[in-house]
Amino acid sequence: MTVSFADSIGLHAQSLMLREKRGEIIASNIANAATPNFKARDFDFESELARATGDAGLARTDARHLGGTFAEGNLGYRVPLNSSLDGNTVEIAVEQMEFAENTLRYQTSLQLLNRRISGLMTAIKGE
Template identity: 30%
Template sequence: MKLFSSTFSILENALNYSSLKQKVISQNIANVDTPNYKAKDVSFKSMFQQEFNSSFENYRTDKRHFRFEGSSTGNSPVVTKKNLSYSQNGNSVDIDHEMADLAANQIYYNALIERLNGKFASLQSVIKGGK
C-alpha cells in the first residue's frame, strides 16, 4: 500500500528538472563572454523519456496486449546548441533569451513549490482531523 499518492514523486521529478535547468541557464549566463562557448539547454523530452523508461510499467490482462517499453538510450538531458553563434568570438549565448528562460523557470519552480506546500497542508489537515 502506498502511503502517499504519486503526486509527490511527480512534483519531485519536476523540481529536479527545474533545478537542472537553473544550473544550465546559470552556466550559460556565466559564460556569456567566453570565446567559443556553446550554450546548453535541458531537453524535457530526454528527461521524460528517461523517466518513462525507468519507472513506467503497464499491467497486461491479456498476453496479446502491448508492453510499454521505451528504448533505453541513456542520453543526457543537457544538450549543446552547436549551430548558433551570436558574437564574433564564436559564443552562442543569447543573454536576452537566457534571462527570459531564467524568469520562466523561476515562475515554474515557484508554482511547483506552491503545489507541494498545498499537498503538505492537505496532509496536515488530515492528520489533525480537519481542525
Template identity: 35%
Template sequence: MAINLDKLVGFHQSALAIRTDRMEVIAGNLANANTPGYKAKDIDFNKAMKSAVRSSSGKPAASDSQMMRTHENHLSGSSSSVASNFDMQYRVPLQPDTGDGNTVEVQAERNRFLDNSLRYQASLTFVNGKIKGMKKALGSGGQ
C-alpha cells in the same frame, strides 16, 4: 491504511529536481556569456520528466546505462543529478555569430531562467498545498 508520500508528491518532486538542474544549466550559460567558444546548453524538461516517470515506475529508460566497475574502490558512476540521466542539448542561437563562437544570448537566457523559476515556484506552491491538505486531514481525522 498507510500513507504513500511518493504518490502524493512524487511527480512534483521530480519536476522540482529537474527545474533545479535546469536553473543550474541556465545560470552556467549566463556566467559564460563572455567566454569565447562557449556553447549554450539546456535540458529538455519534457524529455527529462518522461525519463523520471519511467525510472520511478521501474521501467528502464532508453538512456539508462551502468558503468562497469573493474575494482571495488572505483566509484559507482551514479549521480544524484536528474540532468545526468540524459544528454544535455546545445542551444541553436537565433542571432548570427558575433565572431567569437559563443552561442549564449543573454536576454533569451534571462527569460528562460525567469520562466523556469516561475514554474519551479508554482510546483513548490502545489507541493506545499498538498502537504498542508494532508496535515489538515490527519489533524481532523484524529479528533
C-alpha cells in the same frame, strides 16, 4: 487502498528538482556569456520529467536499477538565433527569458508541493 507519501508528492518533487537543475544550467550559460567558444547548454524539461517519473517507456524492474532525476548525458546545445564572431552561442536575452520562465515555474511547483503537503497534513490530523 494505501498511497505512499512518495507517490502522493512524487511528480511535484521531481519537477522541483529538475527545475533547480535547469536553473543552474541557465545561470551557467549567463555567467559565460562573454567566454569565447562557450556553447550554451539546456535540456528538454518535459522529456526529463517523463523519464524521472517513469513515463519514458522504460520501467525499473529491479530496485537495483539506476534511477535519478536527471541524466547528465541528456544535456544538449542551444542553437543560437544570431551567430557570434567569437564562437559563443549564449544569447543573453534568450537566456534571461528562459531563466525568468524557469524561476516562475519553479515557484509554481514549490507552491503546488506545499499545498499537497498541507493537504496531507490535514488528512493525517483528521480535520
